[in-house]
Amino acid sequence: QVQLVESGGGLAQAGGSLRLSCAASGRTFSTYAMGWFRQAPGKEREFVATIAGISWSGSTYYADSVKGRFTISRDNAKNTVYLQMNSLKPEDTAVYYCAAASGGYYYRAQQFYDYWGQGTQVAVSS
Numbered sequence: 001q002v003q004l005v006e007s008g009g010g011l012a013q014a015g016g017s018l019r020l021s022c023a024a025s026g027r028t029f030s031t032y033a034m035g036w037f038r039q040a041p042g043k044e045r046e047f048v049a050t051i052a053g054i055s056w057s058g059s060t061y062y063a064d065s066v067k068g069r070f071t072i073s074r075d076n077a078k079n080t081v082y083l084q085m086n087s088l089k090p091e092d093t094a095v096y097y098c099a100a101a102s103g104g105y106y107y108r109a110q111q112f113y114d115y116w117g118q119g120t121q122v123a124v125s126s
Helices: none
Strands: 004-007 010-013 018-024 033-039 046-051 060-062 070-075 080-085 094-101 120-125
Touching: 004 094, 018 033, 018 094, 018 120, 033 070, 033 080, 046 070, 046 080, 060 070
Parallel strands: 010 120
Antiparallel strands: 004 018, 018 080, 033 046, 033 094, 046 060, 070 080, 094 120
16 A cells, blocks of 8 residues: 655745655655656546656656746655646646656656545645
């Protein structure tokens, strides 16, 4: 069982930055792929970024909408994954969820993720 707790959400102005963190429980964190997803009001939850486990050398993949602005990283010693969000736009406003996939590959599809956090709100004002 893996428990995920997100933090770092809040209010930012357009063009600003926020860094989200997701702390995970468990002793096999490094083998899990970790993903960030988001859900805006009235919309379905969507993929944002993912980072693979050690078997795939921590490879990363981003949604086109955040590529070049967001960076996902992980610290396996701290059982934590981060999402650095720069050049924020109002359309980035959403609840951001952290997720863990035991398969370890940098999946984009939500169905491959076994564990989910409760989410953290990000609001970007124009």
